[in-house]
Amino acid sequence: MGLVDRIKTLCDSKLITFAELERKIGISNGQLRRWDDVSPKTENVQKVADYFNVSIDYLLGRTDNPNIQDDDNFLLAAHIDGDFTEEEMEDIKDYIEFIKSKHRK
Numbered sequence: 001m002g003l004v005d006r007i008k009t010l011c012d013s014k015l016i017t018f019a020e021l022e023r024k025i026g027i028s029n030g031q032l033r034r035w036d037d038v039s040p041k042t043e044n045v046q047k048v049a050d051y052f053n054v055s056i057d058y059l060l061g062r063t064d065n066p067n068i069q070d071d072d073n074f075l076l077a078a079h080i081d082g083d084f085t086e087e088e089m090e091d092i093k094d095y096i097e098f099i100k101s102k103h104r105k
Contacts, residue, residue: 003045004036006059010052025051 001009011021018032025047031040032048049056054066 001061002036003040003059003061004032006061007032007035007048010048010054014052021048021051 011018019029022029022032027044027047045056045059049059057063058066
C-alpha cells in the first residue's frame with residue numbers, strides 16, 4: 001500500500017475527505033492526490049503523521065505498525081531517566097513483552 005492509499009485509509013477511518021485533511025493541516029488543495037506522482041515535502045508528510053498520530057514510517061509503508069514508537073529501546077530511552085546496564089535493559093524489555101502479552105489476552 002502506497003503513501004496516498006495509507007492516507008486515504010486513515011481519512012476514511014476519521015470520516016474526512018482529502019480536502020478536509022488538507023485544510024486542517026494547512027497544505028494546498030489537491031496536493032495529497034499528487035503525492036503518487038511527486039515526492040512530498042518532508043514537513044508535509046510530518047503534518048499528516050501528526051494529525052493521525054502515526055509514524056512517518058507507517059505512512060511510507062516501511063512498517064505496518066502505525067504506532068509512533070515502534071522500537072522498545074527508543075520508547076525506554078524517551079521515558080526512563082537513568083543509566084542502565086545492558087542486562088538491566090534486557091530485563092526491562094522482557095518485562096515490557098510480559099505486560100504486552102498479558103494485556104493482549
